[in-house]
Amino acid sequence: MELKIVVIGANAAGAKAAAKAKRINPKARITVIDRGNFISYGACGIPYYVADTVGEIKELMSTATGVMRDADFFRRVKGVEVFTGTEAVGIDRQAQTVSLYEKASGRAYKLPYDRLILATGSSAAIPPLENMGCPNILTLKTIEDAELVKAKAIAGRAACVVGGGLIGLETAEALKIRGMRVTVVEMCNQLLPGLLDPEMAMLLEKHLQDQGVEVLTACKVVGFDGTSRVEKAITTRGEVAADLVILAPGVVPNVTLAEESGLKRGVTGAIAVDSHQCTSDPNIYACGDCCETTHLVTGKKVYTPLGSTANKQGRVAGMNAAGGDATFAGILGTSIIRVLEFNAGKTGLLEAEARELGYDVVTVLSPASDRAHFFPGAKPIALKLVADRSSGRILGVQAVGAGVVDKRIDTAVAAITFGATAEQLAQLDLAYAPPYATAMDNLIVAADILKNKIAGHAEGITPMEVRQMQESEEDFILLDVRSPAEHQEMRIKGARHIPLGMLREKLESLPRDKEIITYCKLSARGYEAQKILQAAGFKGVKFMDGGVLSWPYELERT
């Protein structure tokens, strides 16, 4: 007898699941239901369509070879039936049927299944705000949203993006590219909360401010004001002019259908699944933004919806529903974003997460050139490594900067997946030629510094700790060991200056009873200076991790 597989949701996860199920089991009858009119489109591309970086919306709905991924495509090429504009309104798990409602015709009917795959996705978690019904207050999730935002995004006018997460920042970029005056309002103390540690987020924030995007962190929008349309956002830090508001809060899984049919939800609130993407009902699978997954470092359940994960889970759900045996291992919470020529990514645990989990955390902040410094186009990136001191195991890596960060993140993904230690990371035989990397890639350098820290050779201190010492007016010497020209250009207020090349000669000018914190542009000369001072008998010498390039506070300039 023909196996009947019904898939609810025809975007990344659902479309992948359906196609995979058919490949594995060509005799199965696969039906995909979607309440929308557009299916299997590159939702992640929507901000780029708004920015006109992607010229035509149909590019987001086509295959790499330019074929429209519509119902006809799925029927002809994939051998799968797709019903759009059709809402799944209930599941009868006993009878194994799904109740459907066809919007255009108003027809209600039931579809029997042997296996059901839920790929119901997620929705924006919009909090109730005053005057939210004001015209020109929009979200940006669907293709219909995109068209509306493009129509309303008028150059020269003010836009307020509520939310400084991935979608918020991608939207802010798009509106900025369209010529709007953009303000991003973020409730947390930093941009990309949960995705970057504060000092890394500050480097990104600095870049956005430099590019003319206003950023207000630790700022909560409480409502809006306006007559015929929105005119301003009312926030805890005052009013923000806004001819257009984009709400870009986090997302929540669409679980109503699952919940109403009695399927188990996990600790995160999303649909609970096992490693086979199977729900609490053995005939029902779930994949993509509607379900939770496992973090590979902590082993804990997490909810981190992402297009790449949705595709992988869809493949697993599709195979298993069709009679195969596939598993989804879990995720590292890898994220990446490009905003106005600045890249920011991370994988694994943030420092705060690692500390909360009780690790004996050691970190490194390592800025460096993304390729040979003499190679044209070389740009800086700052890496942060978070590791467990006792085992040396790398727990997380963050990378930000104008240079290439995605390569370092992906390499770290593979390393962390296999439990790499700092020693093992430092040994990787990474590809080297001047157009691609420095002879010692920043990942290797950072891992070496980590090794030095764990071994007790290097004593680092973070820019944030130095800042706190300054603010509490502690008596210490901040020693700039850069060249006179570098010092002349910009410097941290209150620092003393002895170029590294003069340090061995000028040791006597430094007091031996004060804590000395050395720093340079990056980290190497600061560390070198620490070693010179230590060798000369100075006690309590530290170098500032990441140097001036990682100093996210103001600098004196001439």
Add this chain to the structure above:
Amino acid sequence: MELKIVVIGANAAGAKAAAKAKRINPKARITVIDRGNFISYGACGIPYYVADTVGEIKELMSTATGVMRDADFFRRVKGVEVFTGTEAVGIDRQAQTVSLYEKASGRAYKLPYDRLILATGSSAAIPPLENMGCPNILTLKTIEDAELVKAKAIAGRAACVVGGGLIGLETAEALKIRGMRVTVVEMCNQLLPGLLDPEMAMLLEKHLQDQGVEVLTACKVVGFDGTSRVEKAITTRGEVAADLVILAPGVVPNVTLAEESGLKRGVTGAIAVDSHQCTSDPNIYACGDCCETTHLVTGKKVYTPLGSTANKQGRVAGMNAAGGDATFAGILGTSIIRVLEFNAGKTGLLEAEARELGYDVVTVLSPASDRAHFFPGAKPIALKLVADRSSGRILGVQAVGAGVVDKRIDTAVAAITFGATAEQLAQLDLAYAPPYATAMDNLIVAADILKNKIAGHAEGITPMEVRQMQESEEDFILLDVRSPAEHQEMRIKGARHIPLGMLREKLESLPRDKEIITYCKLSARGYEAQKILQAAGFKGVKFMDGGVLSWPYELERT
């Protein structure tokens, strides 16, 4: 008592070893000897200086912050003495002294050591050729070479590069950029022998030919002809006009000093070292291009000189000489090159190497876009995975194309280092956003195809095998399942054409008694077609790995 460490060679490995030794043991007295006048320069940058991609030679000799890395820098900053223009002519291991000869003064003297570090590097392995003394026959290894080549590289004239390895191709690019008519002559059947499998090398060769660089493979230079200067190279495939010849053969380790002092050489001919970079004399270390190392996949000794390896080994040798305890794990033979906007890289084993070692080899050829296909700037890359069928373990990865290959290689480096299987590679939580990757990165897609092949779902055949079947006039159907427009643009001669979307309807037009090989632009539709035909009862259906994009032979065009 003060520990005396002498380092012979002041480039990548030696300079790193000296600096590291001083950091670890600030009281040690470190002396570095170099026979050249320029030290610690970015030798890998020389071709880019010849191309004027790097404007000034001093950029290659400076730190990232613009400080000249000369003897004064090493003394002031690193606390290390450097003697340039000084040749080490002998080692007395009994007395623990090095005999030196200062070229400028003619002074000969001895330097005592407690620990000696050999970083003597490598030399070009130039075979004896007829008329090699002809003017304008040069090599490109040192800064002096670079100045000479720049002076002789006259736009419009003919250059012949002897050797299609990394240095040969980087040099060919430089001369092409300078406006010369360039021919590369390579003895082996392909470019980059030992670095790419033949079909990958053919994609590179095709690109170079398209860019106007003449490539002659399976071609041996036997001598040169010319009166006042070289005019042509005489090869086994005829004469090649040449106003300038660059000899770019492989390199051999400089082992004379080590050999004369009785240090053991390894199976590769380079200096034998253990994992501590220690030679057969416990007081003598070696690092960089003069010594051999261990391949991490095979466990065998190999000679693969590279700047990145030299730096890592220098660090280990320096630490150990200074009393530390560091090890160098080995290498994967990772290599990468950019030639005229085309990238080619590999890590781990080539297919041929894996077969020779007795693995039950399974491979995948997977071309795809390097980022979301709708994102501007997206460019193709072709990946080749080499794996062991029984264990599923990834043995090697190659990547070529105009798109970003270094990221995929570095990710593969980490994966292969930890013994990743196809299943594990396919599960990696790689960073995804449209500017960086497709939702399913090509590495994941390739690993999935590999899984399908190992599981027996997918039956692939390589373009080279298809070509052989054509040449031996086997009776089979080559079935193009691309769109009519794609077929119209270019096609493989003799192929039949049924667009994938029509295939289910047109099954009856295909014979059931012949082998059918399906193909598309990449691989997905070819595989899809294979599954459709199989489901319809066709036997012996295969899809051609990598599709038209990986077909390195001629194509019919309209």
